[in-house]
Amino acid sequence: xxxxxxxxxxxxxxxxxxxxxxxxxxxxxxxxxxxxxxxxxxxxxxxxxxxxxxxxxxxxxxxxxxxxxxxxxxxxxxxxxxxxxxxxxxxxxxxxxxxxxxxxxxxxxxxxxxxxxxxxxxxxxxxxxxxxxxxxxxxxxxxxxxxxxxxxxxxxxxxxxxxxxxxxxxxxxxxxxxxxxxxxxxxxxxxxxxxxxxxxxxxxxxxxxxxxxxxxxxxxxxxxxxxxxxxxxxxxxxxxxxxxxxxxxxxxxxxxxxxxxxxxxxxxxxxxxxxxxxxxxxxxxxxxxxxxxxxxxxxxxxxxxxxxxxxxxxxxxxxxxxxxxxxxxx
Numbered sequence: 001x002x003x004x005x006x007x008x009x010x011x012x013x014x015x016x017x018x019x020x021x022x023x024x025x026x027x028x029x030x031x032x033x034x035x036x037x038x039x040x041x042x043x044x045x046x047x048x049x050x051x052x053x054x055x056x057x058x059x060x061x062x063x064x065x066x067x068x069x070x071x072x073x074x075x076x077x078x079x080x081x082x083x084x085x086x087x088x089x090x091x092x093x094x095x096x097x098x099x100x101x102x103x104x105x106x107x108x109x110x111x112x113x114x115x116x117x118x119x120x121x122x123x124x125x126x127x128x129x130x131x132x133x134x135x136x137x138x139x140x141x142x143x144x145x146x147x148x149x150x151x152x153x154x155x156x157x158x159x160x161x162x163x164x165x166x167x168x169x170x171x172x173x174x175x176x177x178x179x180x181x182x183x184x185x186x187x188x189x190x191x192x193x194x195x196x197x198x199x200x201x202x203x204x205x206x207x208x209x210x211x212x213x214x215x216x217x218x219x220x221x222x223x224x225x226x227x228x229x230x231x232x233x234x235x236x237x238x239x240x241x242x243x244x245x246x247x248x249x250x251x252x253x254x255x256x257x258x259x260x261x262x263x264x265x266x267x268x269x270x271x272x273x274x275x276x277x278x279x280x281x282x283x284x285x286x287x288x289x290x291x292x293x294x295x296x297x298x299x300x301x302x303x304x305x306x307x308x309x310x311x312x313x314x315x316x317x318x319x320x321x322x323x324x325x326x327x328x329x330x
Contacts, residue, residue, distance in 0.1 A: 001085055003177050003209045004047035004070060009079035010233075011040040011065050039065040041233035042079065049176075052203050052210040054224035054241065058315055062233040063213045067179055070211070071101055084176060097126060100170030100178045107162065108169055109154045115165045116150040119172060126173035133172065140168040144198060160191035167198060178202070180212040184219055192216070196223050217311035221249050229321060237321055248317055252291060253310045254282040259303040270294065278305070 017033040018025070040062045047053055057063050068074040070083055072092035081088060086095045101108070109118040116137070123133035141147055144164045154162060163183060170178060180199070184192045200223055202208050214220060220227055220241060227244045229237035237244075257279045264280050266272055269288025274281040284294050291309060298304055311317075 002046050002048050003051070004045060004081075004083050004211070006043060006045040006066075006070075006081040007079055009040060009043050009045070009066075009069065009081055010038070010077050011062075011069060011074060012077045013037045013039055039233055040069070040076075043230070043233070043235050045228070045235070047209060047211065049209055050203065050207045051226060052199070052224045053212065054220040054227045055211060055213045055230065056215075056220060056227060056314060056318070057230040058318055061230045063230060064181060065233075066230070067101075067181055067211070067213065071095075071099060071179060097173060098176050100173070100175035101181070102163070102166050102170050102178070102183050103181045107154065107166060109162070109165060111155050112153055114149075114151045114153055115146065115169070118154070118165075118169060122169055122172050128173055136172055136174070140171060143201075144168045160187050160194075163187065163191070163195060164198075167195070171202070174206070175208065177209045177211060180210065180214075182214055183212065184214065184216055192218065199223050215314045217249060217314050217317055220314075221245055221311070229318060231318070231322070246287065248321055249311070250285055250287045251312055252284045252286055253312060254284055254291075254294060254298070255306075255308045255310070256280050256282065256298050256304060257306045259305045262302040264301060267297065 013036070014034050015037055016028070017035050018028065043062075043066070045066075055063055055066065065074065069076050069081060070088055072088035072095060075089045083095060084098050086098075088095055108122070109115060110121070119137050120133070123130075123137075128136070141150065144167065146165060146168060149157065149161055149165060152161075154165070157165070167183070178199075183199075184195055187195065196219065199210060199212075203210055210223075212219065212224060224241050227237070227239060227241050228235055253273075259278070261278060264272055264275065264282075267289065269285040271283040272280060273283050282294070284291065295307065298307060
């Protein structure tokens with residue numbers, strides 16, 4: 001059985017049109033005018049067990065709307081959707097026992113309570129037996145390194161600490177599917193890496209299916225095996241991340257700072273985007289120049305004080321995908 005099956009799935013929002021000026025506003029009070037916004041347009045999507053899927057796209061593309069339909073929060077206007085063979089809206093209560101959700105900008109933890117209290121309450125909500133719940137909390141505490149946080153009110157935690165507790169809370173009932181909506185938003189590089197490792201380990205050890213949205217190319221590249229790109233409510237690309245990496249995630253941005261003024265010579269596959277003083281910013285095509293080779297070249301070019309490697313913004317990557325498709329279809 002597939003974990004998620006969606007066919008011809010669509011969602012339309014009805015929004016009120018606001019007129020300009022006092023007279024138009026007065027008329028709108030008695031004779032409101034509405035317009036329809038098509039958030040998701042006839043998408044087909046199948047996710048088999050154990051897959052890690054990146055669901056990516058620009059702001060307003062329809063990512064969160066799709067997840068909300070998958071989790072039963074929103075009812076689709078047309079089409080069909082089944083998650084674990086269940087209708088997410090009609091059988092939402094039953095489905096909730098089999099799925100977990102983490103929203104980077106929203107919390108399922110009680111803000112003024114420590115995680116240990118939230119975990120206990122969530123365990124009761126999901127009908128987890130007390131003895132089983134105690135063992136799972138102990139296991140998750142060890143795996144996510146939460147020992148020092150269990151008695152700290154959520155309001156006093158850093159964002160990275162809270163996200164670790166959020167992921168742990170979503171796993172108390174051992175869901176078969178974990179929906180992650182921007183789980184690394186606002187986190188520093190070290191914490192992002194830790195969250196990514198936890199997600200990968202969860203999939204490998206438990207076989208949990210992961211459905212993830214993100215604006216961070218690193219989440220897609222280092223965690224997911226399949227990438228689905230959505231724009232204006234339509235799926236425009238669905239392919240393995242390995243191919244996506246070669247075609248679209250092949251560029252890296254390297255910022256290098258030297259201990260003394262230095263003139264860099266360019267090489268094929270390396271574009272110097274900015275240089276001045278002791279620093280330079282390079283755009284590297286890793287298909288031509290592997291990152292390891294570039295790093296060795298930089299170190300050999302002079303006394304290096306600092307080097308950082310970054311991905312281009314997700315919006316830039318998506319724009320590249322669209323432009324390449326337009327060229328291919330021209």
